[in-house]
Structures are given as C-alpha cells and as structure tokens.
Amino acid sequence: MTYSNSVDRVVSLLLDAGYRRLNSPFSLAGLLFNVAAVMVGADRGSDLVIVEDTVASASREIQTRIETIGRAMDALDSKRPITAVLIGPRPSAAELDAMSRVARILPVGISSLTDQDDVLRNWLAVLLPLQLPPTGHQLADPLSEIMNQVGSEDPVISRLLSSAPLGTSSVQKALHQIIELDLVIPEKRGAN
C-alpha cells in the first residue's frame, strides 16, 4: 500500500493498531485545534496522538499548539497521555524540549528516505501493540521435531530417541546395548 504522504502513512499504521481517528480540527475545552491528524487509542489504550507536519505548519506554531493542547487536557483533568508525531524536518532542540514537557514527542523525520516505512514503524513502535512469541512452556519441542523429521520407523532410531528424555547416559546405554545385541553371533549349527 502506498500513501501520498507521510501523514497518511502514520494514520494508516495507527488505524491498523486499533486507534481511532478524530476529525481535525477538533475542539478541546472550547478551543479548536487544526492539526494534520488526531487519533485516540481504543479499548485499554487511552493515548491521544497528535500528528503534525513541520512542512505544513511552522514548528513554532506546532509547539504552541501542542503546549495548548497539553494545558487544555490538564484543565479538563484528563489522564490521557499525549503523543505528538512530528513529520518532516526536525524542530530545534529548544522547541522539542518545550513540547516534551507536555507530551511524548516522536520526531519521525523527513519523508524522502527510502526506508521511510521502517523508520516510521520504529518511531511509532511504542504506540503499537507488542507481538509476543507463542508462549508455551517452551518455545520449541525438539524431540517431536526430530521424530517428525527423522521418522521413527527404524527400530534403532526409535529406541535411541525414546531413551533421550532420560538423559545422556540413558541414550549411551541404549546405543551400547543395541551394538552388543548386533554383535551376538548365532550358535554354530551342530556345535554340540
């Protein structure tokens, strides 16, 4: 999927992660904020995500807007954490510092990079759900895999594998016993 601009890509990633997009401009405590995009976390996530494009708005404006939103949320006694995703050239350190007092700032950078999608994903990762590996008791079941791959038709293999869970010495003992059995020579005919 390709997007015409980075804002859309951010919105798309967050929508995929279960975020809900609000209309922009949106009002807060009677104030109207015209941001590039605004999203809220659904279900157990309560994050408010503001997406801004430093190319579309001057970074000074953006700083003011974020600070105002922060203050408005405070005034409304909202506990929602605020995250600002800044697309485009990174604002000055002072501006970023000022903004980060009221919100989590994710300066994802300029949009012309070839690995744009990965970079975006990395920056937004903190907002995205965490995929955990399957958790059983173990991450793998080697013995079953061995049995599946090697097969257990050969009686030698079958005996060796069945002794494996009991430990090294058990496998070793089984091997020795099989070899000893192989070496048993049938009684000579007419030996009496």
Place this chain on the structure above:
Amino acid sequence: MTPQLEAITLTNFRSINAPVRVPLDAPVVLIHGQNGTGKTSILSGIELALTGDIPSLRRVDAGYRQYLINKDAADARLDLIARGLPNGRTEASMRVTSNLIAGAPLLTPELAKTYSERCYLAQATLGKLLEIYQGQDAQSSTSPLTLFVKELLGLDVIEFIVEGLHDAGDVRRVRNAVPAYSDVESRISDIERRLSRITGGLKYIDSAITAQSEGLQSAVARLGLSKVPTIAADCGVLLKELEAKSSKNQLMSVARTRRDLLAAKERLATIEANSSIDERTRLETNDLSAKQQLEKWRQGRGKVLSETIASLLPAFPSLPSPDSSDPEVSRLAALGAVEAEIRRCSDLLTKQEQVTSRLEQIGSELERLEERARRLDEQILAHASNAGSLAQALAGLLPHIHTEECPVCGRNYAEISKIPLVSSVSGKVSALSESAGMLEALSREKTTTSSQLTTLSAERDRLVATQSTQVAAEEANTERARLQILKQRLDGLADEAAQATTLILNAGIAARKLSDAREANDQLSSLIETVRQAASQLRKEFNFPKQPLGIELSLLLDFAEQEEASLNALEELRVTAISRIQSLQGQHASRDSMLEEQADSTLEFESLRKAKERADGTIDTARTLSKKVLDIRTSIVQRVFNESLNRLWADLFTRLAPDESFVPAFALPRRSSGTVEAVLETVHRRGERAGNPQTMLSAGNLNTAALTLFLALHLSLDPKLPWLLIDDPVQSMDEVHISQFAALLRTLSKRLGRRVIIAIHERPLYEYLALELSPAFAEDKLITVELGRNASGYTTAKATHHIWQEDKAISAA
C-alpha cells in the same frame, strides 16, 4: 486466577525503621522516595518473602544477611500477602534475626528462581545485566544466558542425544565402550590371518603334491607298477605293491658271487706264476743240483773243517758241528772259543809276573819300616813318662806362690837363686809340658808305623798265597802255543766256510720253490670249481677250458658287477618311491585337514562379518541421527532466535531507542556441531552484523539493551508469574528514552496484563509516570506510594489509590 501480590508489611527491615504497610494490589504500583527512604528495601523485602533469599544483594555482597535488620532494632519482620499462587499459599511471615531467617517463603523453589531471574530487576543488577547474562568468568557455553536459552528451547534433550551418541562418532570410542565390538574385530582379523595362512599352506602343499606325484610317476613307470594315486586312500595300495617288489635277496646273492669272483681273480694271479710244467721241471733240476753241490763240499773242504772242529771238542764240548749246522757259524764259534782260551793263558802269565815284582817291593818296604820303629822306641824312652802330670801339679801351685817363700818347704828361695820363685816354677812347668808334647807326638808316629807294617805283611801273605807254581805257568805257556796253531788253521778255512753257507742256502730255496709249485697246482683245481659255481649262480655258460680261466673270470666278474649295479639302482628307485609315496600320503592328509579348517574358518568369518556389519550399521545410523539432530538443533535455534527472541528484543529495543542504527541481538550459531552458545551481537538496521553490544552502543543505549533483554526474556516465558518489579530503571536514560519507556510500561501493563511495580526516586519522573500509567479503563488501578520520614525519623509510607475516571476531554466512544 492470575497470581497477585496484595500487600507487604515491613518492620525494621534494612532502612525501614518502623512498621510500614505497602499495598500492592493494583496493576501498577509506583513507589517514590528520596534516596535512603526504603524503596530498595521494599523490593528486597518482597523478594525475600517470596524466595527466602535476595540474590540481587548476594551478587553485590555475599554477607548481605547481616545487614537485613535495621541498625536500631534487634530483629526484622516481613509479612507478605498474595493470592492466586499455584501452590495455594497466601501469606508469608519472615522473621530475620541476627543469625537466621525464619519462615517459609511463598514461592516454590522453581518459581522462586523464575522470580529472581525473570521478574525482578534490581537497581544494582541492571548496570551489570549483560555481564551477568554472558557470564564474566564462565565459558559462554555455560553462561546464565546460554543455560536459559537451552532451557527455553528444550535443547537438553538434543544434547542428551548428541552426547549419548558421541561414542558412535569414533570407532575407537565404540571399542572402549563395547568390548564385544573390539572382540569381534580382533576375531575377524584373527580369522582373516588364519584364512590367508591356510590359503598359502594349500597352495604350497598342492605344488608339493604335484612335484611328488611327478617324481613318483616316473619311478612307478620304471618299476612297472600301476598309476600314481590322486587321493590318500589309493596310496596304501601302491605302497603294498612296492613293498612286495623288493629285490634285496637277489642283490645279496649277486653281491656274494661277485665277491667270490673277485677273490678268485686275486688267487688266480698268484697261482698262475707257479702253475707252468716247464717251470716245475726247472725247479726240480735246480733243487737237485743244489743238493749235489752241497754234498760235494761236505766230502772235500768241509771235511777239513769238520776235523778241525772235532779236535777242539774235548776242550770245548759245546761247539756246534759243521755238518749239522751252518759251516761258517760253526767255524766262527770254534774260532771264538780258541781266541778266548788264548787270551786266558796270556792273562794268567802276565798276572804271575806282576805278583813276583810286587813281593820284591813289599820286602824292601818292610825293612825300612822296622828300622824306623826301632828308632822311635829309643826316643820315647828318652822322655820321662810322667813329665806331664808333674807339670800339671806344679801349675796348680803357681797361684799359691806370692813371695819367695816356698809353699812346700817354707824356705826362702832367694837364698839359693836370684831368679824369683814364681819365674823358676813357671820355667819348670814349661819345660815339663814341652817334654810331654814330644812324647805324645812320638807315640802317634809309632802307631802309624806299626799299622803300615801290619798292612804290608798282610798283602805279602795274600800275594804269596796266590802265586802259582812255575809248573802251572809253563803249562799255560804250552797250551797257548797249541791254540795259536789251531787259530791259524781256522782262519784259513774262512772262504770255504762262506761258500758252504751259500750252497746250503741255495739248496733250501730251490727245495721251497719246488714245494710251492706243487701246492699251486692243487689250488687251481679248487679255483676252477669256484668259478664254475659262480657262472651257474649268474646263469652264465662256463667256457673253461675253451677259453682261458682268467678271461672267463673277468667276463663273469664284469657281468656280476653290472647285474649288481642294475639291481642296486632298481632297489634305490623302489626305496625312493616308497618314501615318496609315504610323504605323498602325509601331504594328502594335511591337505584334507587344511580344507576342513578352511571351511570352518570361512563359516565363522561369515557370521562374524555379518555381526560386525549389523553393529556398523547401527553405528552409522547413530552417527547419522546425531548429525541430523544437530541440524535440527541448528534450525530450531535459528528459527527461535530469529522469529522469537531476536524479533521480540528488537521490537522492545526499538520502542525505547527508535533512532539507534545498531540493534542488539542473539548471534546465530554459525556451525551446527558443538554446543549451543548464546552470544550477543548487534545488527545494523540494514542487516549487517556488528560487534558485541558493549562495544557498539552508547552507555545509555547499552542500558536500554540490557533492560529490553530482561523484558524480552521475561516475555518469552509462560507467564506463570506475570510480575515485573523494576528498581529505578531510568537512572541513565534521557527524556526521550523515559517517555518511550513510560509508553512501553503502559503497553506491558494495560495490554499484556503484567503487574508492574516500579521504584522511582526522581520526583518529576515519578509524576510523569504516574500520569502515563494512570488507569485507562474501568477496573484499572494505580497505586502510588510515597516514602518519607516523620519528625522523629521514622519511616512513613503514604499510599494513594488511583482509580479510573472517564475522560471528559475526549470521549472514548
């Protein structure tokens, strides 16, 4: 039901000096306090009540237990309440005294280990987490990280298989472990050697049999017997035939005949010399002539000799007669006797003259000696016979003469002489002694003279006795003259006697030759008979006297020798053939036994070879299995590392450090064999592998890497204990990292259901986190605990329970 901690009450535990109850029954608990107010004490207390130990402190100070009681108190106490634990426990009361920790911790040892390693991240641990995981001293194959990964992946069973099958990798190990294997191997090699030896032996014996048969073939053909046997049993038949064919007796008979003929030939040579008739006639003539000549001599000159000797016989009766013995010998004997008698007469006459002359000499000597004796008697008389004893008596007086007074008469000697008495006596003694010496010498001389007189008188008497009479001497003189005449006659007969001796000798030789010739004639007859018999023995015609006996004899001898040689050759051939056939018998017998042994050994070899083949098959299967298992391990490790652990860790790390180019990761094992080692590296976002995180990342990001590794390992586990207790994790984080971390904590708590307890000492951060971790939905809850001290210095804990309130700013709907 999810295990949950409810509350902990700490009394005099470490820096907490008053009983403090900390509520823990919320998804998120934030504990704040200045340094030294007891944040770490609370987390340590929870660990001790859960596990009975505080590994996070033990890692720093092994003697940590002695600092568990607050310095102002005698003992400490912990009371932890929980619910939903798998073992059903809800309460643990731990009492710490100076020498022991009493009370049963809440968790089983297995869960206690999980808690200490995967749920609780102590402040002291975080900075060293990577070192601890990678094992500072241990081999990377036994580092805690490796052990965890192995356990996580269940690789133990793979190692059991690989290590259990280790012996199959090298046949030497199989030999050691399964003695039967090396036994079969050595038996196989023994039998191989035995078979090779038998094959060589058979080859050798076959060629020996062929050679023996060929030799026998020609012998048998020459002896005119049946063919050579090809099996051992037939040998006996041929042997009997050969034994019956002996020509020993015949050979002995021929040999005897040949020896007879040889002896006959030798005898013939001696006989032939004497056997002619002419020779015998001549011998008889010779004999006669010799006898006549001898007789003629005897009648002539021989007679003179006989008479001469006969005349001597009255005087020399033992002389040999010239008629009965060698005339020369007789003559020489007579001559010897005559000469001896002549010598005797001459000796007698000479001796008579010597005696007469000696008697004259003795007579004059006797006269002279008698005159001397008379003179000696006169001189002896002139000397006093007692002079000697008087001199001795006077000498005895000498020591008693001291003056001139005579010791005998007492008169003064001076009156009569002017010579001193002592000198006078000494002079007398000396004169007397001299006279005595003279007397003794004269007596000795007298004795010698008398003895000489006696000796000469005796000799004279003896000579007078032996002196012959004049008559006897004259008789001897006459006899000598007569004998000298006879001697001259005998000397004159010397040539005659020598001639006679020759004649007698010739007559003797002629007589003996004649007698020999007569005897030879007799021997020849018997010789002819012998040769005739020999010819008959040899079955040859006897052609004597048509053919001379010598030639006949030589022909027969030649024939006998040839016959004997040919019989000998035949016998030799037969004996050789017998010995050959006997050894052929032996060779056939050993060949049969070798074939039997070969068959037996081949049978045994086959069964051993099959047994070893089976064992080798098993070893091969085991080896293949071991290799496959290693391959499977590699694929599992790669899959799990790539798909699970590394992905999770990278995700967590990226959340906290989105602009770091190098992401930490577990290095994938590069080889399938060997042990699994969990080694850390970094990977650039573009995919290149780079060095260890500790060399590639800044201190802050290294901390982040450690923190996220801890979280990744925690999240990899089955969440039996879905708890995360982190002690001041943000110390070296910048603000960006902190805000990211806060978001991560939200995710862990709100979305992944982990119950989080965080201790923070920085006030703004605490407040920021309190906002971030605020309850986001109904039932969600946050507890904040602020630690401090009251005016008396006792620990205080102010807990606030934050519950969810619907957001009024932005509708959730």
